[in-house]
Amino acid sequence: MSTEQDPVKLMKQQVGKAAADLVKSGSIVGLGTGSTTAYAIEFLGKRLQSGELSDIKGIPTSFQASVLAKEYGIPLTTLDEVDRIDIAIDGADEVDPDKNLIKGGGAAHTREKIVDALAEQFVVVVDESKIVDRLGSTFLLPVEVLPMAMTPVMRAIEKLGGKPTLRMGVKKAGPVVTDEGNLVVDVKFETLDNPAEMEKTLNNIPGVLENGLFVEVSDVVLIGAIEDGKPVIREM
Structure with a gap:
């Protein structure tokens, strides 16, 4: 075309x-x-x-x-x-x-x-x-994480009700690495009823650099x- x-x-x-x-x-x-x-x-x-x-x-x-x-x-x-x-x-x-x-x-x-x-x-x-209509309904929520904190951060996200998966590279062996040298965890939440609160809560987890909620x-x-x-x- x-x-x-x-x-x-x-x-x-x-x-x-x-x-x-x-x-x-x-x-x-x-x-x-x-x-x-x-x-x-x-x-x-x-x-x-x-x-x-x-x-x-x-x-x-x-x-x-x-x-x-x-x-x-x-x-x-x-x-x-x-x-x-x-x-x-x-x-x-x-x-x-x-x-x-x-x-x-x-x-x-x-x-x-x-x-x-x-x-x-x-x-x-x-x-x-x-x-x-509601954030998180079609797209997983990306969270940028320092590599050394990957496992504890994923555990903390699970306690918040999220299902985290490490983002893997395409045409590259291993995980996606950001321009800052960190890893990305994509998180499925059943509901994101309060995006402003979740943005702060995720960013307060030690080892999380930033998440993809823009409120x-x-x-x-x-x-x-x-x-x-x-x-x-x-x-x-």
Whole structure:
């Protein structure tokens, strides 16, 4: 199937472009991780090259985002060198009606949470399959753990009613290792009735670096969908 006819790819491109269009000249931009966000990074680069946008700097949330930013000519900076982030663009694995998220499918949720939470405006780009009534209903909750604490952390999660499994690599022997050198445990909870409380409880387990619950962080959620074979974008 060619690019022109692939409605899903077109829809992801259009959602990414809609997010990139929100960035203004002179902005510090948090650059998220994932397939839809990759299009946002591409369109940011195109706006820079055309002169429509100027004097922006990106703060990548992952190695993937850093590579893409360099490929599309977006200058990068670090949290040490800036006093603000104007806007962050990132994807999500689940979005509930309160705009709370589960993230971490790409194992980059720790850096993502730091950057997204610091941003004045956090824009989430997703397709409609990521919209859920309740978090945890379609996607396991990722928890980043220091390797030495793996076993006690998994025991502690079981006591909270979760079923933890160590995330294993694809096309790689052994577990997934994050950009920070840690491991990821994916947890199934039967219910996540209070995401805010669970976010804090998990992060209080010694050895847990961060988890994929993003509560009260999102400002704008752009949702792509296919209607009558054509891509449409709506805002939650």
